[in-house]
Amino acid sequence: xxxxxxxxxxxxxxxxxxxxxxxxxxxxxxxxxxxxxxxxxxxxxxxxxxxxxxxxxxxxxxxxxxxxxxxxxxxxxxxxxxxxxxxxxxxxxxxxxxxxxxxxxxxxxxxxxxxxxxxxxxxxxxxxxxxxxxxxxxxxxxxxxxxxxxxxxxxxxxxxxxxxxxxxxxxxxxxxxxxxxxxxxxxxxxxxxxxxxxxxxxxxxxxxxxxxxxxxxxxxxxxxxxxxxxxxxxxxxxxxxxxxxxxxxxxxxxxxxxxxxxxxxxxxxxxxxxxxxxxxxxxxxxxxxxxxxxxxxxxxxxxxxxxxxxxxxxxxxxxxxxxxxxxxxxxxxxxxxxxxxxxxxxxxxxxxxxxxxxxxxxxxxxxxxxxxxxxxxxxxxxxxxxxxxxxxxxxxxxxxxxxxxxxxxxxxxxxxxxxxxxxxxxxxxxxxxxxx
Amino acid sequence: xxxxxxxxxxxxxxxxxxxxxxxxxxxxxxxxxxxxxxxxxxxxxxxxxxxxxxxxxxxxxxxxxxxxxxxxxxxxxxxxxxxxxxxxxxxxxxxxxxxxxxxxxxxxxxxxxxxxxxxxxxxxxxxxxxxxxxxxxxxxxxxxxxxxxxxxxxxxxxxxxxxxxxxxxxxxxxxxxxxxxxxxxxxxxxxxxxxxxxxxxxxxxxxxxxxxxxxxxxxxxxxxxxxxxxxxxxxxxxxxxxxxxxxxxxxxxxxxxxxxxxxxxxxxxxxxxxxxxxxxxxxxxxxxxxxxxxxxxxxxxxxxxxxxxxxxxxxxxxxxxxxxxxxxxxxxxxxxxxxxxxxxxxxxxxxxxxxxxxxxxxxxxxxxxxxxxxxxxxxxxxxxxxxxxxxxxxxxxxxxxxxxxxxxxxxxxxxxxxxxxxxxxxxxxxxxxxxx
Numbered sequence: 001x002x003x004x005x006x007x008x009x010x011x012x013x014x015x016x017x018x019x020x021x022x023x024x025x026x027x028x029x030x031x032x033x034x035x036x037x038x039x040x041x042x043x044x045x046x047x048x049x050x051x052x053x054x055x056x057x058x059x060x061x062x063x064x065x066x067x068x069x070x071x072x073x074x075x076x077x078x079x080x081x082x083x084x085x086x087x088x089x090x091x092x093x094x095x096x097x098x099x100x101x102x103x104x105x106x107x108x109x110x111x112x113x114x115x116x117x118x119x120x121x122x123x124x125x126x127x128x129x130x131x132x133x134x135x136x137x138x139x140x141x142x143x144x145x146x147x148x149x150x151x152x153x154x155x156x157x158x159x160x161x162x163x164x165x166x167x168x169x170x171x172x173x174x175x176x177x178x179x180x181x182x183x184x185x186x187x188x189x190x191x192x193x194x195x196x197x198x199x200x201x202x203x204x205x206x207x208x209x210x211x212x213x214x215x216x217x218x219x220x221x222x223x224x225x226x227x228x229x230x231x232x233x234x235x236x237x238x239x240x241x242x243x244x245x246x247x248x249x250x251x252x253x254x255x256x257x258x259x260x261x262x263x264x265x266x267x268x269x270x271x272x273x274x275x276x277x278x279x280x281x282x283x284x285x286x287x288x289x290x291x292x293x294x295x296x297x298x299x300x301x302x303x304x305x306x307x308x309x310x311x312x313x314x315x316x317x318x319x320x321x322x323x324x325x326x327x328x329x330x331x332x333x334x335x336x337x338x339x340x341x342x343x344x345x346x347x348x349x350x351x352x353x354x355x356x357x358x359x360x361x362x363x364x365x366x367x368x369x370x371x372x373x374x375x376x377x378x379x380x381x382x383x384x385x386x387x388x389x390x391x392x393x394x395x396x397x398x399x400x401x402x403x404x405x406x407x408x409x410x411x412x413x414x415x416x417x418x419x420x421x422x423x424x425x426x427x428x429x430x431x432x433x434x435x436x
Numbered sequence: 437x438x439x440x441x442x443x444x445x446x447x448x449x450x451x452x453x454x455x456x457x458x459x460x461x462x463x464x465x466x467x468x469x470x471x472x473x474x475x476x477x478x479x480x481x482x483x484x485x486x487x488x489x490x491x492x493x494x495x496x497x498x499x500x501x502x503x504x505x506x507x508x509x510x511x512x513x514x515x516x517x518x519x520x521x522x523x524x525x526x527x528x529x530x531x532x533x534x535x536x537x538x539x540x541x542x543x544x545x546x547x548x549x550x551x552x553x554x555x556x557x558x559x560x561x562x563x564x565x566x567x568x569x570x571x572x573x574x575x576x577x578x579x580x581x582x583x584x585x586x587x588x589x590x591x592x593x594x595x596x597x598x599x600x601x602x603x604x605x606x607x608x609x610x611x612x613x614x615x616x617x618x619x620x621x622x623x624x625x626x627x628x629x630x631x632x633x634x635x636x637x638x639x640x641x642x643x644x645x646x647x648x649x650x651x652x653x654x655x656x657x658x659x660x661x662x663x664x665x666x667x668x669x670x671x672x673x674x675x676x677x678x679x680x681x682x683x684x685x686x687x688x689x690x691x692x693x694x695x696x697x698x699x700x701x702x703x704x705x706x707x708x709x710x711x712x713x714x715x716x717x718x719x720x721x722x723x724x725x726x727x728x729x730x731x732x733x734x735x736x737x738x739x740x741x742x743x744x745x746x747x748x749x750x751x752x753x754x755x756x757x758x759x760x761x762x763x764x765x766x767x768x769x770x771x772x773x774x775x776x777x778x779x780x781x782x783x784x785x786x787x788x789x790x791x792x793x794x795x796x797x798x799x800x801x802x803x804x805x806x807x808x809x810x811x812x813x814x815x816x817x818x819x820x821x822x823x824x825x826x827x828x829x830x831x832x833x834x835x836x837x838x839x840x841x842x843x844x845x846x847x848x849x850x851x852x853x854x855x856x857x858x859x860x861x862x863x864x865x866x867x868x869x870x871x872x
Contacts, residue, residue, distance in 0.1 A: 011775075012772075012775075014801070015771075015775065015798070015799040015800075015801055018798075018801075019798050019799065098819075098820055100813075100818065100819070100820065104809060104813075106819055106820075113831055113832070114801065114831065194831050194832075195831075195832065209649075213645075215830065215831075215832050217832070233854070236853075236854035239854060239856055240854060240855075240856055242856075243856030243857055243858045244856075244857075247856070247857050247858045247861065248857075335451075336448075339447075339448075339451065361849050362451070362454075362455050363451040363452075363455065364451075365450070365451055365454075365550065365847075366847065367847055367848060368847065368848045368849075368850060369847055369848070369849050369850075370849070370850040370851075370852070371849075371850070371851045371852065372851065372852045372853055372854055372855070373540060373850055373851070373852025373853075373854065373855040373856070374852075374855065374856045374857050376856075376857035377536075377540075377850055377852075377855070377857060378848075382536065382857070382860070382867065383534070383536070383542055383848070384534055384536065384542075384867070384869035394651065395549055395550065395630050395631075395651075395845045396549070396630075396631065396651050396653070396832060396833040396845065397832040397833040399845055399846060399847065399848075400847070400848050409831045409832065409835055410835060411801075411802065411803055411804065411805055411835065411836070412803060412804045412805070412814075412819070412835075412836050413797050413804075413805050413806070413807075414804060414805075414806040414807070414809055414813055415806075415807045415808065415809075416806070416807065416808045416809025416810075416813075417672075417808055417809075418669070418672035418675060418676060418808055418809065419676075419808070419809040419810065419813070420675055420676055420678075420679035420680075420683070420809070420810045420812070421679055421680075421683050421684075421810050421812035421813060421818070422679045422683045424818070425683065431818065431820070433820035
């Protein structure tokens with residue numbers, strides 16, 4: 001059976017899953033939890049095969065680390081499921097209750113989105129997280145993971161799906177796509193799939209967006225900024241910038257550009273550059289930055305090599321230990337730069353000046369606007385969402401890390417006693433709005 | 437200056453408008469209100485020109501009615517503005533406040549979407565409603581109205597924009613596009629325009645969706661259903677169906693298909709058909725419907741002409757006094773039909789049976805699920821939203837009539853004291869989530 005036919009069947013099962021009680025969905029999560037624990041040796045065995053193949057194919061060590069699913073990763077996903085179990089039911093919440101007129105009442109109730117397709121990188125823990133979020137939120141999910149962990153995914157998926165079905169969720173709650181050509185098939189299911197969440201490279205997400213009529217939620221770019229204000233604590237600034245750039249440079253929430261207030265640059269920039277060089281970060285910067293370093297007294301900073309940047313280069317997302325540097329005249333110029341060159345993901349100001357901070361937090365048009373902390377905090381787990389299906393840089397529906405709340409929509413229920421619009425149009429009746 | 441350059445300037449002004457106080461935005465609404473009242477003769481004069489041109493161009497009388505802007509329409513838009521003035525500020529609301537750890541706090545705050553393009557039909561009152569909603573919600577708006585009311589729109593827009601600027605809103609808050617080719621220019625502004633709301637024919641909305649990278653909110657189809665359950669009150673059913681079909685057949689929330697429980701059809705269908713014939717409604721139906729009518733005792737019903745339908749015809753949105761009829765075996769078959777053939781806009785069940793109603797309201801996957809009332813209630817004003825920018829049949833972001841709440845998004849503010857992710861990754865610190 002192909003994806004298109006499976007998606008049609010899922011669409012029919014979606015209202016059944018949406019109607020299932022929170023008790024049943026939580027029971028399914030508990031069953032999944034148990035299945036993962038009791039089936040772990042099977043999973044580890046499959047993962048060893050994937051890792052052996054990856055080593056054979058000379059896949060980069062940094063990626064091999066992501067492919068691994070061991071006791072530590074298992075403990076992480078189990079703790080994610082435990083956190084989800086404690087969270088309230090995201091569906092069936094009444095977010096508006098209004099009497100429109102005698103005998104005519106309107107209710108807005110949260111409901112699952114329906115059928116969601118998630119295409120994710122080769123990370124077995126992502127498969128567990130995404131499945132668990134979809135089960136909790138009553139959404140049917142089509143999962144397509146990276147091929148490098150195909151064996152691990154297959155075992156994990158079978159454990160998860162079997163547990164969900166045993167707990168009484170409908171047949172169509174979960175589906176795994178395994179072949180790469182099934183992605184294109186999935187993209188064509190705009191009648192039956194309500195939302196696509198692609199994760200991966202910018203080019204991949206753009207490809208998805210350009211080849212489907214299904215709404216896409218995702219982030220295309222993560223060009224994050226840190227602005228070091230004149231009132232920043234220099235030590236804190238260096239510590240935060242190092243964390244944001246070097247703790248995990250391949251992450252979308254890693255910093256790509258550091259903007260420094262011109263008035264503190266002669267003192268601060270050489271110090272920062274020494275720390276960055278020590279951490280092995282490659283530097284890019286404007287002529288002004290490179291000139292300032294060339295003329296400074298610190299020998300190490302003076303010796304730093306800075307690749308010269310054109311204005312347009314400030315759109316660059318390195319995803320590597322590389323960083324763009326620029327001097328600005330205060331918070332206003334910093335905000336203009338960020339709103340123009342940024343990708344509206346996450347941007348941070350380092351300052352002890354409340355006024356500058358307020359201006360920054362108000363005026364920067366990004367999903368995350370931070371003060372005195374690392375951009376790397378932009379993450380569903382760190383926000384306390386239990387897990388995330390991805391991070392959205394779009395402004396509609398969900399913005400930033402997307403957890404349970406981003407997986408629901410709502411519908412309006414209107415209950416009358418034979419009410420017709422003609423009566424209101426003719427003035428025989430009129431509306432009397434009253435929130436209940 | 438072209439739309440693209442204007443949109444760039446608006447994008448820069450958008451954070452300023454977003455930062456404006458509710459007092460300033462309400463003052464702008466009051467200034468707009470006064471400007472419309474004191475400038476009304478100018479508006480009426482321009483409208484008379486548009487109406488004269490429409491009559492000359494032999495535009496259909498039903499459309500000419502929509503073009504009109506008179507004392508009655510003025511009173512309607514003024515009352516809409518008055519209602520908006522009483523509504524709370526939709527932006528700056530904190531919808532999540534959580535301490536992640538000592539000294540690290542997360543806040544989710546509602547903010548305007550930014551720059552919104554609205555392309556709407558020739559209805560001068562729509563221009564006022566949309567401008568007022570955008571001003572209240574702090575969004576910059578690019579407005580392109582139907583050309584048949586170009587004179588009226590120009591006068592209205594000038595009054596509104598001048599009043600908004602006098603009240604201190606930024607220059608880029610409102611822009612009018614007047615030329616048809618400016619629509620294509622607008623579609624290309626994906627860097628600066630955050631959302632497009634097209635209103636109009638299905639084909640037009642589809643065109644917009646297929647020719648832009650900007651997110652589009654709108655409805656492509658309005659195939660609304662009424663299901664007459666075996667436990668329906670026949671008189672109420674006929675009254676509701678007549679209202680839903682004939683009160684304004686060109687509206688997207690008019691009913692297109694009536695499904696009737698097979699067990700009551702021999703009695704109910706002839707009665708319904710008599711009323712529909714009397715109201716001048718053209719009938720389409722299955723063989724079974726036409727056979728049942730041909731064999732019934734009622735002479736008028738027996739004489740009804742029913743155009744035979746194929747299954748695929750049930751996707752049809754007539755937007756005319758025409759109706760599809762089909763018999764079903766109870767609420768389950770009705771729901772399957774609606775979820776498959778409908779457009780997820782608005783669907784109503786007529787019944788006194790709570791169990792059937794609950795099943796219908798739960799299982800129908802539409803923006804509006806109604807019991808014992810006309811589908812025509814699907815409308816922002818009737819829901820008490822003051823006004824609407826449109827009705828969304830998409831499930832993401834906003835669903836159903838879109839008022840102020842559909843025009844906002846949110847951002848996350850994270851306030852730390854130099855917090856870095858490395859400390860948490862290394863186990864030196866750990867998260868302690870606590871909602872504030």
